Amino acid sequence: MALLTERDNTTAMGKIRPVRSKNFALTVPALLLLVVFFILPVLSLLLRSVMEPEPGLGNYQALLGSTTYLKIFLNTFSVSALVTVVTLAIGFPVAWALAIMPSRWASIVFAILLLSMWTNLLTRTYAWMVLLQRTGVINKTLMGLGLISEPLPLVNNLVGVTIGMTYIMLPFIILPLYGVIRKIDPAILQAAALCGATRWQALTRVLIPLATPGMVSGALMVFVMSLGYFVTPALLGGTANMMLAELVAQFVQSLVNWGMGGAAALVLLVVTLTLYAIQLKLFGTARMEGR
Amino acid sequence: MLLSFDRLGGWKWILLGITGLTAAFLILPIVFIAALSFGSSQWLIFPPPAWTLKWYEAFFADPRWLEAAWTSFSIAAMVTVLSVLIGLVASFGLVRGSFIGKEGLRALFLTPMILPVVVLAVALYAFFLRIGLNGTVTGFVIAHLVVALPFSILSITNALEGFDKSIEDAAVLCGASPLEAKLRITLPSISHGLFSAAVFSFLTSWDEVVLAIFMASPTLQTLPVKIWATLRQDLTPVIAAASTLLIVITIALMLLVALLRKGLKS
Numbered sequence A: 001m002a003l004l005t006e007r008d009n010t011t012a013m014g015k016i017r018p019v020r021s022k023n024f025a026l027t028v029p030a031l032l033l034l035v036v037f038f039i040l041p042v043l044s045l046l047l048r049s050v051m052e053p054e055p056g057l058g059n060y061q062a063l064l065g066s067t068t069y070l071k072i073f074l075n076t077f078s079v080s081a082l083v084t085v086v087t088l089a090i091g092f093p094v095a096w097a098l099a100i101m102p103s104r105w106a107s108i109v110f111a112i113l114l115l116s117m118w119t120n121l122l123t124r125t126y127a128w129m130v131l132l133q134r135t136g137v138i139n140k141t142l143m144g145l146g147l148i149s150e151p152l153p154l155v156n157n158l159v160g161v162t163i164g165m166t167y168i169m170l171p172f173i174i175l176p177l178y179g180v181i182r183k184i185d186p187a188i189l190q191a192a193a194l195c196g197a198t199r200w201q202a203l204t205r206v207l208i209p210l211a212t213p214g215m216v217s218g219a220l221m222v223f224v225m226s227l228g229y230f231v232t233p234a235l236l237g238g239t240a241n242m243m244l245a246e247l248v249a250q251f252v253q254s255l256v257n258w259g260m261g262g263a264a265a266l267v268l269l270v271v272t273l274t275l276y277a278i279q280l281k282l283f284g285t286a287r288m289e290g291r
Numbered sequence B: 001m002l003l004s005f006d007r008l009g010g011w012k013w014i015l016l017g018i019t020g021l022t023a024a025f026l027i028l029p030i031v032f033i034a035a036l037s038f039g040s041s042q043w044l045i046f047p048p049p050a051w052t053l054k055w056y057e058a059f060f061a062d063p064r065w066l067e068a069a070w071t072s073f074s075i076a077a078m079v080t081v082l083s084v085l086i087g088l089v090a091s092f093g094l095v096r097g098s099f100i101g102k103e104g105l106r107a108l109f110l111t112p113m114i115l116p117v118v119v120l121a122v123a124l125y126a127f128f129l130r131i132g133l134n135g136t137v138t139g140f141v142i143a144h145l146v147v148a149l150p151f152s153i154l155s156i157t158n159a160l161e162g163f164d165k166s167i168e169d170a171a172v173l174c175g176a177s178p179l180e181a182k183l184r185i186t187l188p189s190i191s192h193g194l195f196s197a198a199v200f201s202f203l204t205s206w207d208e209v210v211l212a213i214f215m216a217s218p219t220l221q222t223l224p225v226k227i228w229a230t231l232r233q234d235l236t237p238v239i240a241a242a243s244t245l246l247i248v249i250t251i252a253l254m255l256l257v258a259l260l261r262k263g264l265k266s
Helices: A002-016 A021-051 A058-065 A067-100 A103-118 A121-132 A137-144 A158-183 A186-194 A199-227 A231-236 A244-253 A258-283 B011-036 B054-061 B063-096 B102-114 B117-131 B137-161 B165-173 B178-189 B191-207 B210-215 B223-233 B237-265
Strands: none
Touching: A021 A058, A021 A258, A021 B063, A021 B102, A021 B117, A021 B137, A058 A067, A058 A258, A067 A103, A067 A158, A067 A199, A067 A244, A067 B011, A103 A158, A103 B011, A103 B237, A121 A137, A121 A158, A121 A231, A121 B011, A121 B223, A121 B237, A158 A199, A158 A231, A158 B011, A186 A199, A199 A258, A231 A244, A244 A258, A244 B117, A258 B102, A258 B117, B011 B237, B054 B063, B054 B237, B063 B102, B063 B137, B063 B191, B063 B223, B102 B137, B117 B137, B117 B210, B137 B191, B137 B210, B165 B178, B178 B191, B191 B237, B210 B223, B223 B237
16 A cells, blocks of 8 residues: 555656666665576576586486476475465455454454464474374374374375465465455445345355455465475475475485486476566566565 | 455354464464473373473583574574665665666566575575585575565565655755765664564574575584474474474564554554
8 A cells, every 4th residue: 555655756756856877886786696696506507407417408308208207296286286275265264354353353363373474484394293293183182082093194295295385375375365355345245235146146256256366366476485395395295295396405415416406496497487477477566475 | 245244144153263273273383382392201292291391401401402593593693784784775776766677676686585495595505515605604694695685675665665755855955965864864764664674684594494404514503404404303392492492582573573563653
């Protein structure tokens, strides 16, 4: 909201202010830092993917031609998609409730959201490793209730990764969606009711379509962030469902294969930047606040 | 009606139910870890057979944990200072400047935020191998600065765009030097942006794991690296104790931010 007034300001001021291109110099320290320690190292890594061990596309052929690696790509996409769908399914009703519930209750939920978001990533992942283990609280509770007789395998598999990642991504979808739903004029829904729409029609034909841009933008963000996640899949997932980021790290750390590492990094980079470009094109803003 | 809480009817309870369960889902792991850190069970059994402080004693008795915490803190402090300074200068350039490619530059400055960290970590690791910065404080600070800077630039440009420049111009007309006007008028007015830039930069560095795993050496590691390395061996409750301390710091920071926000408003 503040942004709008600011923009009016700048244009109004811009007319009387002379053009000064010398302010570019102020951005040079930041630019230098990014060029030397971000752009050049990343480019040089990508270059190594076509130069090592010998010039050519051999690494890419090896990467894209092997079923082992294709399985990892597929797994990365399906885990990210699953996490996106689950967070969206939970996030929409929560964001909706937050937008309309009495502010005293909402502020408690917001405090919980922020606390969980700000808590150290490893702490949160560790918590799930403890809760989901064979002798963990969840298995103990389910067995105590008589729902299961044997402990369920909840960790080192798809279930563990999905729970852990959903936990981390939920705030990233709830907060932007809350902003979107908050801005919808309640009068529009009253109008729908006056025109004879049932609750269900008002939801599917008015509220959801109006919230769709927020849902798509939030979903894209969660999907992109999930694709590149390293820590949570490495700790909560099993070896059977490795993800792309782990593959990049493994090539470099354990196999010391820079060529393949660079190639895997490029694949991850291209997918991420493409989706980011789509996000920018569709919504004009980047609200990626991930770590 | 769907956007009026009182007129939602039965749906109200469904929405509240989902929200309550989600809130529980988000808060319970944190509560459990805090509780288990005081439990006597080595295997983190809940409810614990007895209560104890021995995991905290183990944490404080091991110099490697304290060293790692101190390393984390000093790196995060350096990153915060550099990130706010460089970010402030760059934000002035981005908001007040007019040069070709300004919007492109702004987008470029935010890219480290969306790039998968593992790619940057591997790339910087390779570069630092060549120039000998792996396992050094400088290496850590540079790596964390790259990912912290976008948060600084985002917070400070936002604050600067919300500041009416004519106030600064007025100070200059009244006889202040341009620098004096910036220091005494503009900076205090955008202090909330500077503050959130500092908090985000600090937390980015303090919590960062992936870059740190690559930059670390056996003699120099941050707290997250120490937790990571310990986690790979076993789930010892000492990590629960360390985690609880981190959670306490997080809550303290959140309260500080909330208090300062309140202070700024009044």
